[in-house]
Amino acid sequence: MGRVDMCEDIDLQVRIGSLRLRNPVMTASGTFGYGREFAHLVHLQRLGGIVVKGISLRPRPGNPPPRVCETACGMLNAIGLENVGVEGFIAKKMVFLQTVNTPVVVNILGDSVEEYYEIAHRLDGVDGVGALEVNISCPNVKKGGVAFGTVPEMAARVTAAVRRATRLPVIIKLSPNVTDIVLMAKAVEEAGADAVSLINTLIGMAIDSRTRKPRLANIIGGLSGPAIKPVALRMVWQVASAVSIPVIGIGGITTAEDAVEFLLAGATAVEVGTANFYDPAAPEQIIQGLKTYLYEQNEQSVRNIIGSLQTG
Amino acid sequence: MGRVDMCEDIDLQVRIGSLRLRNPVMTASGTFGYGREFAHLVHLQRLGGIVVKGISLRPRPGNPPPRVCETACGMLNAIGLENVGVEGFIAKKMVFLQTVNTPVVVNILGDSVEEYYEIAHRLDGVDGVGALEVNISCPNVKKGGVAFGTVPEMAARVTAAVRRATRLPVIIKLSPNVTDIVLMAKAVEEAGADAVSLINTLIGMAIDSRTRKPRLANIIGGLSGPAIKPVALRMVWQVASAVSIPVIGIGGITTAEDAVEFLLAGATAVEVGTANFYDPAAPEQIIQGLKTYLYEQNEQSVRNIIGSLQTG
Amino acid sequence: MPEFQEKCHVHAIEQVAPDVFQLSVHAPRISAAATPGQFVMVRVGEGFDPLLRRPFSIHQQFADGSLSLLFKKIGRGTTRLSRLNNGDVIDIIGPLGRGFDLSCQEPVGLVGGGMGIAPLAFLAKRLAAGEREVAKDYVLLGARDRHELAPLAAVFTALGYQVRTATDDGSMGHHGFIPDLLADIFSEIQLVYCCGPHPMMKNVVNTCAQADVLCQVSLETHMACGLGACLGCTVAGRDGNYVHVCRQGPVFYAGEVGWAE
């Protein structure tokens, strides 16, 4: 039996709460559109899951341009959560996704706890939606714009509201812009989250020295890409060591080795983000590379390596 | 008059409290040894200032190896604050630095408020010491290892103690691993800091997928280099907009444009860190490039561009 | 519309003017599917610095499965591309976006400035391949100087177009800007295809609007993906909305986008 065949026997399945994934490699919110954008370039049905661009209750136009800029091994974005709104999503975007035999995770966002509740409620029972990922890096307008994801109590309240609103698995997506991410993870675990995913982008900034203007119209934006991988991996390791719900690792993942690092650190699955921009082939290559890795490491199942970091 | 001559007329002087710098380009703590290490490669007397490796009350052996690893556009270090101790520093390292006509900033660290006080007191009046930079990213052993730099009250207490201990300008070096760096900056400003410098390293991690071991013996380490520049710049801008004491920008600075970005964001001076490793010529090139930039921008003095970011 | 990610061999890389390069690659699937005005996203180098792909219009397309890009070295990505050698492999995604609307059968003007001339070459060839009499069409080209302009202008002349030129330094054709030449031809054309620096396009768009001549423009903006996924490539639309250049464009009718300062 050839090596490729051996690799094909390897079990890549993982579970996030009640959501079963054929493999642990998903695409991250905001970096894969609504799936269809990549339909020509990627075998969508081979992915572990597709996390769609963040959806709010009503459509949002997003920020003025420029919205993106490149940084060392990374990029900044200040898209401003442009999206079609939950009704537009269900009517226009979900239809295509329902034809793809791959779990769809809907990333949701809101200005208030009530808004999170409403979106979650609206998506409950929508055909083809496999789970909700709750972006809590958004400002709470009722609390002077402090991000939900930076105050444990606020994060817990959003979690509890979404939990009540839906029977779908609830994944809380944590912000890395905090002193103690373990505190945040524990707060949302206690409030009923089925899983946590991390990290969202680090807050950053870039300036055009010639014009003396910020490179983003919004002045500050979210840093993503390989540059942030070490921070993401550290946080995933800390969180996975502290909570009992599954952890999904995100941040700069481009290669199978990157994904393995997150799995070893305790992630049950990973999301590939910015890499989709510079290499749409990345998620599929990671899936293939994971098999090769497991074969070389003499492991039958990806589940065997989760959290198997040797720190002794 | 040629362009180079024109550039020579440009005024690069800045002040950090009572400390006068011939130009705003210093070298960052832990990346330039005790100055002497670079004496063959760098014209030390052209630098704006030299910040030495962090000094503790007693010598420290540091962490077991491996202590460094490369990441995308950055590196992780877990040196573990290896240093010769304050007496060793004065006896062995200061002697050489006294022969260099460049301001020396001594970076200090401690396990307790008392220790910070003692080191600061010991360095007060030592010939050639121009200022103290207080690294508050260290764990407070009396508070279960929480870093001084993550709790405003603890940071304020260290600041006040060092302030009492010395007549030297006191620069508090802030940790970026916090939810709200402005809170920290304001707390230390109120407690008597003459300036703040930021950022210290972000906490990160890397794993060798083959061996399943962390790449650093210490498991986690500090992320530095171009990868972190956007985060550093954002924090410098936020802090400079909120405090009235001078801000020193640090994080991934390699080129004159990088330095200009920090100055425009409100930094009065900058420190070049990891770049010293991959390009020891960087600080001098930045100084030269700053002059060219100011000439092209038709500015006589570097002070004119500090905080001149156009956000309108 | 089909899109492909191809690892392409470099056929030829030529410096056609100071800082201007023409890069030919073998990209059979992209080449076969491409229409004028579409672009490709090119990965520059292997590491993560620079990280993002760079967008380039398809400059020429050939029946043998190759295509060429015309680019100016302005930064880190284009500097790397300029150092490619024959036989090197680069990773290209395309063809992307909405190209020029070719439905106009009346005489047209092709108006290009600087690297904006790149997509017009493909357009000119495709137009010439149709039923139309290209001798009635006009091509107005502007650039810094004759070094940059002459080799490009030759492409259009060879196809039988009437070519008029302008250079910033007067070293070839009109000493000044392209829009100056537009008024002369308005009576003879129905539509302008335009690509060039933003201020020039704005000027052309205004001039066309006044003369009631339709105008299609190809826009540039910073792009992270080129695929409609990042939503980073927005520009202002007509009425306070945003449009995404990579999917809704890069070619727009002038009226579809905002031209405010």
Add this chain to the structure above:
Amino acid sequence: MPEFQEKCHVHAIEQVAPDVFQLSVHAPRISAAATPGQFVMVRVGEGFDPLLRRPFSIHQQFADGSLSLLFKKIGRGTTRLSRLNNGDVIDIIGPLGRGFDLSCQEPVGLVGGGMGIAPLAFLAKRLAAGEREVAKDYVLLGARDRHELAPLAAVFTALGYQVRTATDDGSMGHHGFIPDLLADIFSEIQLVYCCGPHPMMKNVVNTCAQADVLCQVSLETHMACGLGACLGCTVAGRDGNYVHVCRQGPVFYAGEVGWAE
């Protein structure tokens, strides 16, 4: 000791065995100041990825101001270096660290494995240039196979040394490891200079200790600066302390460092 940062032109780059390259550069100041066992820090590429310089021993040094490195392609940095072309410019800092102690006038053994042979070539040449009778010295070299070993062994043979070899696959010399050959020569030498993979060096150090033969080893460890500034290059010293390979080494007497697992 003087140190220089030089932008060096590549003189020649040759593949001497599968994955093994010899890179010759013009670095007059570094070359003039270098002593055997010292190393250089090489910047790989221009961007920030890979970020850090790579350390390499000086393999050969020539009176015309050039020097050469011998390296194996094992990762991203060495892959980039292997793609250099004649005339390319690379940025090198050196000579760095403490080289071999050359004071021993008695017969010695030069023991190298794999790329650890690199610094021994410079050492052998310098030793041969002195008063000593190198025909009484021994050179023991090990590598994966004859492809890797033969060209390297030739350098030492040409200098008049007695060369003995071992290969992992038996394709040249002894089929097995270098330390196996040591016992034979202990009666004739006073000191061993050793450089190679860590397990091999440990083995050599132990064997020497038992035979009461002095041993100098050249160590490898991850380095961020090579200048004594980052304190990243520590290895365990003799009694629980740490030593910094880049300044206190890379060459140590075996007794100066710890050899525990």
